[in-house]
């Protein structure tokens with residue numbers, strides 16, 4: 145495994161300053177894929193390649209095999225990351241001649257990682273047209289905002305653990321009185337008139353590009369590694385796979401960091417709708433195909449921390465560059481069970497990709513992800529996996545530079561395979 149894919153990952157992350165940009169960036173990589181509309185009838189044919197988006201922030205892509213197939217082979221990651229969403233009418237005048245932005249937390253971030261670093265805003269504008277409104281992606285592609293800390297001289301206890309107040313300590317500075325408004329800057333970037341902007345959905349993003357570093361270039365640090373590292377690896381695995389005996393599906397879901405309960409999130413009807421429509425268009429029965437399907441839910445995992453190894457489970461503690469992580473939870477916040485673990489571990493063995501395991505320390509609740517949420521709508525054999533990383537939900541996260549390629553290779557092998565489930569629990573892996 146080499147680091148070339150991680151270099152490409154950093155360029156990809158640079159093209160994904162918001163959840164909407166992530167869906168658009170993935171779609172641009174799907175060269176030759178026909179774009180389907182949910183509001184039209186789908187005519188699918190063997191050998192066809194298709195993709196669709198919902199609400200601009202979630203995406204599903206799939207290929208209909210030219211030959212025989214049975215069941216769906218799915219991998220899913222998420223397009224969103226913790227950030228601060230800018231409130232409507234979000235400019236705060238003062239104190240003095242300062243102009244700040246009013247924001248609201250999106251997801252659970254480490255607050256202090258957002259301070260004292262250049263930021264900007266990205267998202268979408270809804271623009272009035274002759275016929276109604278339409279959506280435009282917008283990124284203000286320059287250093288525009290910053291959240292300044294208070295000097296140590298004015299807060300001598302700053303190093304003893306700060307309790308940040310989001311309404312006071314975390315508002316970004318935009319400029320001084322008399323400067324242009326955020327909306328006028330966003331409209332200019334989108335090439336529209338400010339008075340034509342009917343609504344906006346903008347959030348902050350970290351400007352600093354990613355970097356590969358360490359004594360031997362072992363590490364990669366970048367904004368939004370959770371979950372763009374898995375999204376990118378899944379995309380590469382999906383695109384490089386050869387035709388197998390299942391129908392390959394790539395899913396990128398929005399809203400994971402806020403519980404997935406949106407129209408386009410994993411707790412909506414998107415995946416069930418798409419799989420149902422594929423079956424209807426191709427004359428298949430959904431429950432039969434689901435029985436032979438397998439979902440790899442790919443979202444980054446916690447690696448053992450160099451300064452705090454005691455926070456990890458004594459045995460199930462992933463190392464950076466140690467390969468793909470299978471996540472386990474007795475409460476099934478991760479979906480992995482012995483069946484899905486065995487199938488995925490066998491695929492990794494065939495791919496030559498090392499596997500490691502994560503479980504929360506026994507007195508910690510830990511996090512969850514989209515696998516079990518998808519499962520409540522479309523009950524599939526599912527494994528929860530990820531790549532080990534440090535400082536999850538920091539504005540600048542750290543992972544292993546070799547691991548991106550491990551995940552891509554595992555998923556390439558998965559998408560090129562095929563499963564036949566005989567009865568209940570016996571699975572042939574093609």
Ligand code: CO
Nearest residue numbers: 370371443444
């Ligand atoms: Co995540």
